[in-house]
Structure formats: C-alpha cells, structure tokens
Amino acid sequence: MTASEKLDAHLLETIQWHFSPETGCPFWLEWMSKNFDPKTEIKTFADMKKFPHFQDEWLRDLQPEVWVPAAYKGRPFNIFETGGTTGMPKQRIGWEDYKTDYSEFSTKISDEHFPKGGAWLMMGPTGPRRLRLAIEHLANVRGSSCYFIDLDPRFVKKLITNKQFDVAKQYMEHVADQAAVILKNRKVSGLFTTPKLLEALSEKLDIHAAGIRGVFCGGTTMLPQYVRFIVEEVLENKIGFYPTYGNTLMGLAASVPLTPEDNYSITYYAPQPRAVLRVVNPEKTEDTVDYDTWGRVELTTLTKEFFMPRFLERDEALRRHPRAPYEWDGVAEVRPFGAMENKIVEGVY
Amino acid sequence: MSLPHLPVLRKGVPYESLDKIEVKDHRTGEVLATVSQVNAGIIRRDISRIGDARAALKKFTCEQLIEISKKAGELFLTAELPFGDKGHTQTPQQYIETLSRTSGLPHVMVKMNMAKVNDALANMRTVLNGLTRGLDLSVIDIGFGEQAGCPVSYYPTTNCLGLVMPSNSPAVNSLWLPAIALKTPVIIKPGREEPWTPYRLIQAFIAAGAPKEAFGFYPTDHEGSGEVMKLSGRALIFGDANTVAQYKDNPKFECHGPGFSKIIVGDDEIERWPELIDLMALSISANGGRSCINASAIVVPKYGDEIADALAKKLGAFDPLPPTDENAKLSGFANAKMAEFIDSAIEAGLKEPGAEDVTAKYRNGPRKAELDGGVYLRPTIVRCDSFNHTLANKEYLCPYASVVQVPQSEILSKIGPSLVVTAITKDPKFIEEILDSDLIERLNIGMIPTGKISWNQPHEGNMFEFLYKRRSIEVA
Structure with a gap:
C-alpha cells in the first residue's frame, strides 16, 4: 500500500469515526447537520477541499466538551493550550495522541545522541502546553526522566510587543541560568529547548562538556544560516541536532537529517496519516504551490481524538519533495506567514 | 565573471x-x-x-x-x-x-x-x-x-x-x-x-x-x-x-x-560680509553638505537678509551633475526615501511663520531633483527670524543652512552645542567669551572653513x- 493509499484509508476511518453519532463529537455532528455528510462526500484526501478552512476561534470560543467524541465520553481529558498568544487561549483536548506522536518520534532519534536511561532537560514553554507532557513521555519511553525549566512565551510576547527588550533579555537569561544550574549539578544527556534559549545556554557553559549529546529543538523560525550557526558554533558539530516543527494542534513534524546538499535548509515531514501538511497558494488555498516555492502552511489533523480539516497555520514554508523515509511532501524553512512583508513578534522563545 | x-x-x-x-x-x-x-x-x-x-x-x-x-x-x-x-x-x-x-x-x-x-x-x-x-x-x-x-x-x-x-x-x-x-x-x-x-x-x-x-x-x-x-x-x-x-x-x-556646526561673525567683522560669502558657502556645501563639520547655521549680528540672499544666489545655482563630472557639488541619495523625508521636513518647517527658503528663487527647479535615475537635493538656505524657529538649528544630509541674525551679545547663549564653530572676529573680548564657552568642540578663529581639520588635534x-x-x- 502506498503512503497515499494509507492516508486515504486512514482518512475514511477518521471521517467515519467523527461523523457517526455513536463515536463522533457534538461539534462535528452539528456541523454535519448544517452542511454535508462527509461520510458520503469524502472518499480520498483530494476530497478534503470540500471542507472549509477550520476556524481556530472555535477552539477559543466553544467549551472543550463539544470536542469530546462520544466514544471518549466520561473519560477525563487533558486540556492543552496553544503557544504564545494573550487573551483567552485556544484549547485542544486530548487523551493519548501526544503519547502516540512522541512514541513514534522516539524511533527517529538515535541512542548515541539520546542514550536510553540518560536524563533529559526541557527548557521551554511548559505550563498548559502539550509539549510539557510530550517531552516527559518521550523521555519516559526511552527509559529516562526529565528535568524542567519553564519559559512563559506569552509574557515574552508581551514584553516584545511593549518594546521592553531589556526585560525580555533578562527573562531569557533567568531561564538559561536555571538550566545551567541543573546541568552543572545533574547528569543530563538530552535537551529539549528553543533555538534562542539554546544559544543563550551555550553562552553560559560548554554544553558538550556538561554532558549533552543530543538537542531536540523546536519553537520558532530556523532559517538555514541560523541552523548552520547552531550546528557549527553552538553545538560545535559534536552534538546531535534534531529540529522539529510542531504545535498543539498538529503534534510534531520531524526533520530529515541534514546532508551537505541541503545547505542547512531543514525540511519537516508531518506525522502522516495522523496529520497532513500542505503548502498552499495563499490566494487560492485549494491549490498547493510548486515544489521549492513559498506558500502558506495548511494543516489537517486526523486522529480519533481530534479532527481538524484544512487549518491555515500562521506560517509559510517552501514545499519540498518527498524524501526517504517519508513518501509525502515536506515543508522547509518555516517562518511566520508574511515574514518578508511584516515584522513578526517571535521573541526569545 | x-x-x-x-x-x-x-x-x-x-x-x-x-x-x-x-x-x-x-x-x-x-x-x-x-x-x-x-x-x-x-x-x-x-x-x-x-x-x-x-x-x-x-x-x-x-x-x-x-x-x-x-x-x-x-x-x-x-x-x-x-x-x-x-x-x-x-x-x-x-x-x-x-x-x-x-x-x-x-x-x-x-x-x-x-x-x-x-x-x-x-x-x-x-x-x-x-x-x-x-x-x-x-x-x-x-x-x-x-x-x-x-x-x-x-x-x-x-x-x-x-x-x-x-x-x-x-x-x-x-x-x-x-x-x-x-x-x-x-x-x-x-x-x-x-x-x-x-x-x-x-x-x-x-x-x-x-x-x-x-x-x-x-x-x-x-x-x-x-x-x-x-x-x-x-x-x-x-x-x-x-x-x-x-x-x-x-x-x-x-x-x-549631528554636528550643528556654525559660522559666527562678530560686530567688528560684519561690515565686510561680502568677503565672507565664499567661506560660508564652502563650509555649507563641501562634501555635498553631508558631514557633521559642514556649517548648518550662519549666525550674524547684522545683514542677515543680505547674507542669506548672497548665499542663496551662490548655492542655489548648484544642479545635479553626472557623478563623473569634476564640477559635481551635490551627492545623490542611495535611499531616495531619505531625500523625500528631508525635503518634506524642510517644507513642514517652512510652513511655520518666520522662515523663508531664500534659495527657492535661485534654483533651476524644485529642491528634490532627479538626474539619470538618481535623486538629489539642491542646496537650501533658510532665513530664520529667530533661533527659536524649527529650522534655525537643524542639520540635514545635504547643503543646508539657516541664516539667523542675533546681537553679538546673545550669540553664545543661542547657538547651543556645536561641533565646529568658525568665529570671524578679532574682538579680544568676544574671543575670550567664545573661548570660555563649553558648547564648542572645535573652534576656528578667523577665516577657516568649518570643514578644515587638523591631524594634531x-x-x-x-x-x-x-x-x-x-x-x-x-x-x-
């Protein structure tokens, strides 16, 4: 079965699940009553264009219970919130999805860089984010435990929007200082963090000498020159580097190992069939852009816990060809949508 | 290649x-x-x-x-x-x-x-x-x-x-x-x-x-x-x-x-003002008027109108020339928006009463000019009726100067911090007052253009x- 056939099969199963009264959630069942029945309309992934774009306001304005599939009724759920916005956050509920995603991700990182049983340190957004439990699960799957240093990205965004750059810098130092203390006093070999925090930490101590052998990184834009800087200068080509692209709504897209031909351009591949990334023409979002061309990132999430068709991310990326081991399109050099036209607040995190 | x-x-x-x-x-x-x-x-x-x-x-x-x-x-x-x-x-x-x-x-x-x-x-x-x-x-x-x-x-x-x-x-x-x-x-x-x-x-x-x-x-x-x-x-x-x-x-x-460099003239030398025009014009316009050591204000006790007019007549004739021309006096703007910004800032200042662009009548066109795709600003001499005017103590990246008439006794209290001051006076008392001023970084006494610098100081x-x-x- 090809990846495309697997995706279509998984899609049909997911549609069947979410749009059947015995398994589906109140939101999608109601939606079906006002629109169309996807069970009859959707046969392949190409048919997904019949869905309008998922409105993320629904995740903010509606009570989380509307997203509980009937099959999960009565089971307490985790409430995860999206990254760095202020005001009422968008929430996604879940049960096991994050474990599935991160158990699978564990098979993509090497024992050399993340030794089984070796402790992890997570320095980044914890709080109400899925990432916090996900990283701990990832460590646990590998027989390891995890230390945590929190960073509140909402506070950072507020500081940067208010042009309080000195305070933002102090806060980043405060976070990196705490991580340095842990690394000086505990044996840690695996690190999850954001690129900027990694850089700040490396200015406080020699990360390799402190025992770190692998860095799993995500959170913000990582353009080629910055990746090169991280690999060559921050990690000194001695530490495994695993950039990822992800968020609460998708899970995480792993990157393929860099080759010299990549010139430090990172390509990410969605965890298909559970999530599908397309790079679409912003003016005509049914169409994908040509390969190696910029477009807006569109995410479709297809799990039994959560169905989210055609959500337009606030990111743009280059569409890339499939690359082993992935048989589907990748997204590369992800950056905030409109980054070339507008100044986007990303901050330290 | x-x-x-x-x-x-x-x-x-x-x-x-x-x-x-x-x-x-x-x-x-x-x-x-x-x-x-x-x-x-x-x-x-x-x-x-x-x-x-x-x-x-x-x-x-x-x-x-x-x-x-x-x-x-x-x-x-x-x-x-x-x-x-x-x-x-x-x-x-x-x-x-x-x-x-x-x-x-x-x-x-x-x-x-x-x-x-x-x-x-x-x-x-x-x-x-x-x-x-x-x-x-x-x-x-x-x-x-x-x-x-x-x-x-x-x-x-x-x-x-x-x-x-x-x-x-x-x-x-x-x-x-x-x-x-x-x-x-x-x-x-x-x-x-x-x-x-x-x-x-x-x-x-x-x-x-x-x-x-x-x-x-x-x-x-x-x-x-x-x-x-x-x-x-x-x-x-x-x-x-x-x-x-x-x-x-x-x-x-x-x-x-900004240098806010200036030429000031004492009561004792002002009567020979026509002889000072070349020095003033050079101080304003050398190097395309782009340096902090270019004069951006001419402060005189008398003949403000006449001096402004003479300077405007001399500098107003400057036109953009091809960059290879040995007589080129104006510099183009790498960033055309900067030229637009300066032009509009001067125009906005001129809308306030008490200032006149004396060069306007001597120019061969508007202040902002184009030549072969390049953007230039022609020189601007503004006669201000007092140092309180917005345009009296401004510095722009082009040949620009104000001409302000102030009694000698008030000159030092009006000029503000100045990177270079060329003081044209032989009056010992005035020179002593100028030497005592903490507002002047480099002082030239006599007929020395503001742009002249010495290597040993x-x-x-x-x-x-x-x-x-x-x-x-x-x-x-």
Missing part, C-alpha cells in the same frame, strides 16, 4: 554566510556585489574570544604600527587590493566608481574622502602625538615610562573598539584608524550602502603587514549592531540626536551625532583617552 562577494571577516578570516544582501547602484538598481550577513550570536561568540586579536597586535610596537598605518594609507590610495573572497580585486578607480554608484557621492568627493583617509594614516604619528600630548609611545608598548619627568602608566580600557558605521561619508572611517596603532582590534559593522571603505581599509592594513586578527567586519542586522555596541568595551556611536542622547553620558561610548573626542586610562605607578 561572478559577482564580487564581501564575506564577514572574523578576526580577519573570511566567513561566507548563507544570508547575503545585495548592494545596488542607487540609480539603475544593478547589483554590484553581495555582502554576507551574520546573526548577533556569531558576534557575541567572537567578541567573547577577542583576546587573541589584541595579543596579535601587541606583538608590534606602536612605532611599527604607525609605519604599517602609513603604508596602509598608500595602499588604500593607490593599490589594487583584494575585493571579497571570489578572486576579485579592486583598483582605486574601481573603488571610486563602486562607492559612487552605491552611495551617490560624485567621484570628485570620493577622491577627496580618499585623500582625507590617506592623510589620517600618513599622519598617524602626528595624530597620536596630538592625542597623547607628546607621549613617548614606548610607554604603550611597555606599559609604563616617563612623560615630562613624571612616571606614567597607561592601561587599555577595552579589548576591542566597536563601530556601527554610517553610510553617509567614507572619511568617517578615519575616526577609527588610530585604534590599530594603539593596539586595539576593531569590530566594524559597516553601513549598508557603504561596506567598501572599511573593507578596503582592512585589506590595505593587512597588505601593509597588520595582523589580520585585528579586524572584525560584521555586516549584520539591528540586533547584531546592538551587540557590537554593547559587548565592545568601547564603541563609537553615530546617529541622530535621539540616538546619541541615549549614550552620551556613558563613558563606554564616544558619540558622533582631535576634533571630536580623544581616541587615546578613550582607549587608554592612566594609572599611578611605582616600580621598585
């Missing part, structure tokens, strides 16, 4: 970034070269390990570095030097053409700036003599010695000098040149439209025998510029009044903001006192 590429120089070692910007001809948009850009993290790393750059310079005596500086000046002026890391070289003529095409400066002004830079290097001994007030430079080599029969010892205040360079005038690079002879590595963030002069100077220094480790050339973004300023133990700041105001009280920074800050501090010492 491929396009030239200017790499980052990390302690003199070329580094080609994956991020590059294109530097273009300001008139045609033709790309003349690409320039690598680095992120702030690279700058932080390199400055944190700058000690070996200083060690490389310390292997030389100051005398040796003065000789190297002199040779570097000759090479800068005459030699074909490496131009980037793709096998290109640059002759002096190519430098003139490239700089002119990206900055808008006509060739004649680039040549004048080249000569100034060379003079600074050729006269380095004189420059250092002036800065150190005659210190035997072996004191710097050894760390201590004697001056005028007294024991003296100097220690460096920094391991490097940070520079975020402007693009307005290449001669501004002469400000950092003494740092090399004073054994201080430089971390240079070049101006976006003018990476050529610092790069060529660095190549000239290296060809002359200076250790390459002494030179950091870091084209970078806003954050990177901030790190150059913050992490260098000493740094020069260039910018407008607001920028400079943020740093002026911090001894770590030497600020180079710093006209703005003292690089030696900036880079070295004296300590008391006893050696048993």
Whole structure:
C-alpha cells in the first residue's frame, strides 16, 4: 500500500469515526447537520477541499466538551493550550495522541545522541502546553526522566510587543541560568529547548562538556544560516541536532537529517496519516504551490481524538519533495506567514 | 565573471554566510556585489574570544604600527587590493566608481574622502602625538615610562573598539584608524550602502603587514549592531540626536551625532560680509553638505537678509551633475526615501511663520531633483527670524543652512552645542567669551572653513583617552 493509499484509508476511518453519532463529537455532528455528510462526500484526501478552512476561534470560543467524541465520553481529558498568544487561549483536548506522536518520534532519534536511561532537560514553554507532557513521555519511553525549566512565551510576547527588550533579555537569561544550574549539578544527556534559549545556554557553559549529546529543538523560525550557526558554533558539530516543527494542534513534524546538499535548509515531514501538511497558494488555498516555492502552511489533523480539516497555520514554508523515509511532501524553512512583508513578534522563545 | 562577494571577516578570516544582501547602484538598481550577513550570536561568540586579536597586535610596537598605518594609507590610495573572497580585486578607480554608484557621492568627493583617509594614516604619528600630548609611545608598548619627568602608566580600557558605521561619508572611517596603532582590534559593522571603505581599509592594513586578527567586519542586522555596541568595551556611536542622547553620558561610548556646526561673525567683522560669502558657502556645501563639520547655521549680528540672499544666489545655482563630472557639488541619495523625508521636513518647517527658503528663487527647479535615475537635493538656505524657529538649528544630509541674525551679545547663549564653530572676529573680548564657552568642540578663529581639520588635534573626542586610562605607578 502506498503512503497515499494509507492516508486515504486512514482518512475514511477518521471521517467515519467523527461523523457517526455513536463515536463522533457534538461539534462535528452539528456541523454535519448544517452542511454535508462527509461520510458520503469524502472518499480520498483530494476530497478534503470540500471542507472549509477550520476556524481556530472555535477552539477559543466553544467549551472543550463539544470536542469530546462520544466514544471518549466520561473519560477525563487533558486540556492543552496553544503557544504564545494573550487573551483567552485556544484549547485542544486530548487523551493519548501526544503519547502516540512522541512514541513514534522516539524511533527517529538515535541512542548515541539520546542514550536510553540518560536524563533529559526541557527548557521551554511548559505550563498548559502539550509539549510539557510530550517531552516527559518521550523521555519516559526511552527509559529516562526529565528535568524542567519553564519559559512563559506569552509574557515574552508581551514584553516584545511593549518594546521592553531589556526585560525580555533578562527573562531569557533567568531561564538559561536555571538550566545551567541543573546541568552543572545533574547528569543530563538530552535537551529539549528553543533555538534562542539554546544559544543563550551555550553562552553560559560548554554544553558538550556538561554532558549533552543530543538537542531536540523546536519553537520558532530556523532559517538555514541560523541552523548552520547552531550546528557549527553552538553545538560545535559534536552534538546531535534534531529540529522539529510542531504545535498543539498538529503534534510534531520531524526533520530529515541534514546532508551537505541541503545547505542547512531543514525540511519537516508531518506525522502522516495522523496529520497532513500542505503548502498552499495563499490566494487560492485549494491549490498547493510548486515544489521549492513559498506558500502558506495548511494543516489537517486526523486522529480519533481530534479532527481538524484544512487549518491555515500562521506560517509559510517552501514545499519540498518527498524524501526517504517519508513518501509525502515536506515543508522547509518555516517562518511566520508574511515574514518578508511584516515584522513578526517571535521573541526569545 | 561572478559577482564580487564581501564575506564577514572574523578576526580577519573570511566567513561566507548563507544570508547575503545585495548592494545596488542607487540609480539603475544593478547589483554590484553581495555582502554576507551574520546573526548577533556569531558576534557575541567572537567578541567573547577577542583576546587573541589584541595579543596579535601587541606583538608590534606602536612605532611599527604607525609605519604599517602609513603604508596602509598608500595602499588604500593607490593599490589594487583584494575585493571579497571570489578572486576579485579592486583598483582605486574601481573603488571610486563602486562607492559612487552605491552611495551617490560624485567621484570628485570620493577622491577627496580618499585623500582625507590617506592623510589620517600618513599622519598617524602626528595624530597620536596630538592625542597623547607628546607621549613617548614606548610607554604603550611597555606599559609604563616617563612623560615630562613624571612616571606614567597607561592601561587599555577595552579589548576591542566597536563601530556601527554610517553610510553617509567614507572619511568617517578615519575616526577609527588610530585604534590599530594603539593596539586595539576593531569590530566594524559597516553601513549598508557603504561596506567598501572599511573593507578596503582592512585589506590595505593587512597588505601593509597588520595582523589580520585585528579586524572584525560584521555586516549584520539591528540586533547584531546592538551587540557590537554593547559587548565592545568601547564603541563609537553615530546617529541622530535621539540616538546619541541615549549614550552620551556613558563613558563606554564616544558619540558622533549631528554636528550643528556654525559660522559666527562678530560686530567688528560684519561690515565686510561680502568677503565672507565664499567661506560660508564652502563650509555649507563641501562634501555635498553631508558631514557633521559642514556649517548648518550662519549666525550674524547684522545683514542677515543680505547674507542669506548672497548665499542663496551662490548655492542655489548648484544642479545635479553626472557623478563623473569634476564640477559635481551635490551627492545623490542611495535611499531616495531619505531625500523625500528631508525635503518634506524642510517644507513642514517652512510652513511655520518666520522662515523663508531664500534659495527657492535661485534654483533651476524644485529642491528634490532627479538626474539619470538618481535623486538629489539642491542646496537650501533658510532665513530664520529667530533661533527659536524649527529650522534655525537643524542639520540635514545635504547643503543646508539657516541664516539667523542675533546681537553679538546673545550669540553664545543661542547657538547651543556645536561641533565646529568658525568665529570671524578679532574682538579680544568676544574671543575670550567664545573661548570660555563649553558648547564648542572645535573652534576656528578667523577665516577657516568649518570643514578644515587638523591631524594634531582631535576634533571630536580623544581616541587615546578613550582607549587608554592612566594609572599611578611605582616600580621598585
């Protein structure tokens, strides 16, 4: 079965699940009553264009219970919130999805860089984010435990929007200082963090000498020159580097190992069939852009816990060809949508 | 042949970034070269390990570095030097053409700036003599010695000098040149439209025998510029009044903001005002009016209207000319929006009562002019009825000056901080008052254009006192 056939099969199963009264959630069942029945309309992934774009306001304005599939009724759920916005956050509920995603991700990182049983340190957004439990699960799957240093990205965004750059810098130092203390006093070999925090930490101590052998990184834009800087200068080509692209709504897209031909351009591949990334023409979002061309990132999430068709991310990326081991399109050099036209607040995190 | 590429120089070692910007001809948009850009993290790393750059310079005596500086000046002026890391070289003529095409400066002004830079290097001994007030430079080599029969010892205040360079005038690079002879590595963030002069100077220094480790050339973004300023133990700041105001009280920074340079005339000399017009016009318009040492206000006790009119008549006739024209007096704008901004700022000021653009009637067209795709600003002389007018004490990147009539007794209380003042007076009492003023950085008494600088006296800050501090010492 090809990846495309697997995706279509998984899609049909997911549609069947979410749009059947015995398994589906109140939101999608109601939606079906006002629109169309996807069970009859959707046969392949190409048919997904019949869905309008998922409105993320629904995740903010509606009570989380509307997203509980009937099959999960009565089971307490985790409430995860999206990254760095202020005001009422968008929430996604879940049960096991994050474990599935991160158990699978564990098979993509090497024992050399993340030794089984070796402790992890997570320095980044914890709080109400899925990432916090996900990283701990990832460590646990590998027989390891995890230390945590929190960073509140909402506070950072507020500081940067208010042009309080000195305070933002102090806060980043405060976070990196705490991580340095842990690394000086505990044996840690695996690190999850954001690129900027990694850089700040490396200015406080020699990360390799402190025992770190692998860095799993995500959170913000990582353009080629910055990746090169991280690999060559921050990690000194001695530490495994695993950039990822992800968020609460998708899970995480792993990157393929860099080759010299990549010139430090990172390509990410969605965890298909559970999530599908397309790079679409912003003016005509049914169409994908040509390969190696910029477009807006569109995410479709297809799990039994959560169905989210055609959500337009606030990111743009280059569409890339499939690359082993992935048989589907990748997204590369992800950056905030409109980054070339507008100044986007990303901050330290 | 491929396009030239200017790499980052990390302690003199070329580094080609994956991020590059294109530097273009300001008139045609033709790309003349690409320039690598680095992120702030690279700058932080390199400055944190700058000690070996200083060690490389310390292997030389100051005398040796003065000789190297002199040779570097000759090479800068005459030699074909490496131009980037793709096998290109640059002759002096190519430098003139490239700089002119990206900055808008006509060739004649680039040549004048080249000569100034060379003079600074050729006269380095004189420059250092002036800065150190005659210190035997072996004191710097050894760390201590004697001056005028007294024991003296100097220690460096920094391991490097940070520079975020402007693009307005290449001669501004002469400000950092003494740092090399004073054994201080430089971390240079070049101006976006003018990476050529610092790069060529660095190549000239290296060809002359200076250790390459002494030179950091870091084209970078806003954050990177901030790190150059913050992490260098000493740094020069260039910018407008607001920028400079943020740093002026911090001894770590030497600020180079607007000059607000002026010509003032005493009661005793004002009757011969027609003889002063050429000097005033030269002070306003030399170097395209782009320097902080250009006069931006003419302050006189009488004949304000007549002087303004005579200046307007003389300067108003200046038209944009092709950059190769030896008679070119105006500089083009690499950033056309800057010209628009200046033009509208002057127009907005003129809407306030009490000011007249006297040049308007003598110009061959509007203030903002175009020639062969380049944007220029013709000279502007504004007659202001008082120093309180918005346009009375302004400085713009073009030949611009106000003419203000003030009684001699009030001149010094009105002029405000002024980088250069040329005082045309022989009145001993007035001269004494002027000498006592703490508002004037450099003072010319008599018929001296504001743009004239002397190598044995710093006209703005003292690089030696900036880079070295004296300590008391006893050696048993």
